[in-house]
Structures are given as C-alpha cells and as structure tokens.
Amino acid sequence: LNQEALSCKINGTSIADCARMQVNELIVFLESIEDPAAATIVDTCITRLQQLLLVGIGYLTMDRETATLSGGESQRIKMVRQLGSSLTDLTYIFDEPSIGLHPHDVHNMNRLLLQLRDKGNTVIIVEHDPDVIRIADHIIDMGPRAGLAGGTIVYEGNWEGLRHADTLTGKCLRQRARLKSEVREPTGWLHIRDATLHNLKQVSVSIPTGVLTAVTGVAGSGKSTLINQVLPGVYPEAVIINQDMIQASSRSNLATFTGIFDDIRKLFAGENRVGPSLFSFNAKGACPECNGSGTITMDLAFMDSLVSVCEACQGRRFHDDVLQYHLRGSSISDVLAMTTDEALDFFHGARHPGRASAHSAGRTGLLDARSALKHAVGRRAAAGETGGRARSFR
Numbered sequence: 001l002n003q004e005a006l007s008c009k010i011n012g013t014s015i016a017d018c019a020r021m022q023v024n025e026l027i028v029f030l031e032s033i034e035d036p037a038a039a040t041i042v043d044t045c046i047t048r049l050q051q052l053l054l055v056g057i058g059y060l061t062m063d064r065e066t067a068t069l070s071g072g073e074s075q076r077i078k079m080v081r082q083l084g085s086s087l088t089d090l091t092y093i094f095d096e097p098s099i100g101l102h103p104h105d106v107h108n109m110n111r112l113l114l115q116l117r118d119k120g121n122t123v124i125i126v127e128h129d130p131d132v133i134r135i136a137d138h139i140i141d142m143g144p145r146a147g148l149a150g151g152t153i154v155y156e157g158n159w160e161g162l163r164h165a166d167t168l169t170g171k172c173l174r175q176r177a178r179l180k181s182e183v184r185e186p187t188g189w190l191h192i193r194d195a196t197l198h199n200l201k202q203v204s205v206s207i208p209t210g211v212l213t214a215v216t217g218v219a220g221s222g223k224s225t226l227i228n229q230v231l232p233g234v235y236p237e238a239v240i241i242n243q244d245m246i247q248a249s250s251r252s253n254l255a256t257f258t259g260i261f262d263d264i265r266k267l268f269a270g271e272n273r274v275g276p277s278l279f280s281f282n283a284k285g286a287c288p289e290c291n292g293s294g295t296i297t298m299d300l301a302f303m304d305s306l307v308s309v310c311e312a313c314q315g316r317r318f319h320d321d322v323l324q325y326h327l328r329g330s331s332i333s334d335v336l337a338m339t340t341d342e343a344l345d346f347f348h349g350a351r352h353p354g355r356a357s358a359h360s361a362g363r364t365g366l367l368d369a370r371s372a373l374k375h376a377v378g379r380r381a382a383a384g385e386t387g388g389r390a391r392s393f394r
C-alpha cells in the first residue's frame with residue numbers, strides 16, 4: 001500500500017495494521033469504532049469474524065495467505081464463506097469437518113452446520129466423530145467392514161436407532177470407555193525450557209519417556225508449535241510421523257516401504273529354488289522394456305512428458321519368465337496386486353514377520369500393494385510409515 005493509503009487511520013490504526021491482526025484482535029478493534037455512520041459495516045464484519053472465531057480459527061491473522069492454510073482451516077473458512085451467501089436450497093458436502101478439532105471447537109462447528117441447514121440447504125457430512133453424527137436428522141451407516149468386506153448400507157435412521165443398531169458403529173457407540181486403574185511408570189523425561197515460539201509464553205514442561213503421552217487443547221492453543229516444532233529442536237533424534245506425503249522413490253510401493261517385500265521374495269525363492277533377486281523389479285526380475293517401472297515415459301519437447309502403461313509387461317513390472325514361478329498358485333505380480341487384507345489371508349500360516357505392521361493400514365480400506373506410494377493419501381501414508389518404523393525397530 002502507498003503512503004497515502006497508510007496515512008488513513010481509524011483510532012490510530014491503519015488498514016495494514018488491521019491486516020496483521022488476528023481474528024479476535026480485529027473484533028476488539030472494530031468494537032471500538034463508535035461512529036454511527038459506520039455501524040452497519042462494522043456489524044456485518046463482526047458477525048463474519050465471530051463465525052471464524054466459532055469454528056476455532058480465531059488465531060489466524062487477516063493477511064494469512066490462503067495457500068498456507070491447513071486442510072481443516074481451509075474447510076472451515078469455506079464454511080463461513082457459504083454462511084454469508086444469500087443462496088438457499090443448495091446441497092453441501094463436508095468431508096470429515098471435525099478432523100483435528102478439539103471437542104469444544106467441534107461443538108461450535110456443529111452450530112454453523114445447523115445454521116447452514118436452517119438457511120434452507122441440504123447438508124451432507126462424511127464423519128466418524130460421534131459428537132457430529134448425533135446432530136444429524138438422518139444417518140446412513142456403511143459397512144459392515146472395510147475394503148472388500150464393505151460397500152453396503154448397514155443402517156439408516158436416526159441417532160437413537162444407530163445406538164441400538166447391530167453394526168460396528170452401533171457397537172462402538174454403546175461401548176463405555178474404561179478408565180485405567182494403573183498407568184505405566186516413566187523411564188525418564190524430555191525437558192523443554194522457556195519455549196517462546198509463536199504464541200508460546202515461556203513454556204517449560206517435562207514429557208515422560210517410555211510411556212504414551214497425549215497433548216491436547218483447543219485449536220490454536222500451541223500444541224503443534226510445542227510438539228512438532230519446539231520438541232524436535234531440542235531432541236533432533238525424534239522421529240516425526242505426520243500426514244505429509246512419503247518421500248520415497250517413484251519405484252517404492254507399500255510392500256517395499258514397509259520391508260515386507262524382502263520376505264515375500266524369499267518365500268518365492270525358497271518355493272521355486274531360485275535366487276530372491278529374480279523377484280525384484282529393481283534387479284534381475286525387471287521387465288526389459290520398462291526396466292521394472294511398469295510405465296514408459298515419452299519425453300515430448302515443449303510439452304508435458306507422456307506416461308503410458310508398458311505394453312510388454314502390462315504394468316506388472318516383471319519379466320515374463322519371473323511370472324511363471326508361483327507360490328500357492330499366485331505369481332509375484334498377483335501378490336503385489338493383493339490388498340493387505342487379502343495378502344494376510346494368503347500368507348496366513350506362512351512364516352511372515354512383516355505382516356502385522358501393514359495390517360492396520362489395510363483396515364482403513366483397500367490398499368493395492370502394487371500402486372506406488374504417491375497415490376496413498378495422508379492418513380494411509382502415516383499408517384504405512386508407522387508400520388515401516390515399527391518393523392525397523394523390531
């Protein structure tokens with residue numbers, strides 16, 4: 001902004017000063033404006049800002065670039081934007097709006113979802129959190145389980161009916177959480193002293209080692225700053241398992257990343273009395289046309305390069321000879337095409353140390369071990385990563 005714009009002030013504050021304020025600070029400033037000529041504009045602004053406060057993002061500054069917002073923050077800002085719209089009779093779809101929210105913030109977000117409905121709209125929410133599900137007028141429960149064992153409607157009706165339904169969701173809702181009578185003794189402590197990053201106010205805290213510790217608090221209270229930023233600074237050896245994309249080569253898949261593939265190759269080698277490297281698409285077993293990548297990349301000058309499935313192996317990544325070797329009727333390519341649940345059934349009985357690690361990822365849905373990890377979304381990626389870590393520490 002130029003000097004002329006910046007020299008315009010209300011109660012000593014310029015528009016640039018306002019842009020640097022957090023939602024809650026700006027509300028305080030706007031409330032200090034008493035000029036009756038501005039009353040209508042001020043009221044509209046405050047209403048909108050209070051909605052941002054309600055959905056737990058009052059800590060954001062006005063000039064925060066939208067591209068740097070987290071998924072949950074963007075979703076809630078979009079929701080507030082729609083609340084301001086005068087259109088009605090629209091159908092809105094929300095994908096797990098409660099993700100990452102404290103129960104207090106979930107309650108506030110529920111109020112906004114109901115407001116959106118009451119304006120004359122249809123609101124559809126895909127959700128796990130019972131506190132969100134219970135505000136619904138109509139509930140559709142899908143299952144009965146994940147992946148191949150899912151795909152049907154197991155319950156339709158209201159909240160009361162769901163609580164008595166003979167479905168996994170119904171059973172979970174009836175289960176009362178049991179309190180622990182004995183907790184594990186710590187083996188030591190991780191110390192943080194006088195942390196002041198972002199909103200932290202000289203925080204000193206000791207975190208017990210050898211036990212499981214939960215860090216909680218409302219959105220924006222400083223949990224992530226303290227644990228994801230300050231703690232690794234003091235203890236750089238900490239292993240961070242987050243929902244970022246897995247940084248692995250384009251050749252890695254779930255089986256190689258979790259280390260299970262080494263065991264699978266040994267089983268095939270033992271069964272067929274050949275070397276295990278034959279069953280690697282990174283070594284002897286690779287399709288000669290695509291060198292084991294399963295795809296052919298054509299470099300087109302001045303245009304995006306063209307990626308197509310390899311015709312020689314049809315994307316299976318292996319040399320034809322390799323696929324003639326079988327383990328209980330399946331080739332190595334068949335095994336990689338299995339979901340983790342299917343693979344668990346297939347290897348049941350065979351000694352296979354890695355299988356438990358990836359299984360929790362398989363529970364959340366179909367995970368084709370053949371597909372590259374770049375297709376796995378955040379939560380699945382984090383689950384796969386936990387599996388890989390659990391195994392390497394074995």
Ligand SMILES: [Zn+2]
Binds near residue numbers: 289317
């Ligand atoms: Zn090929």
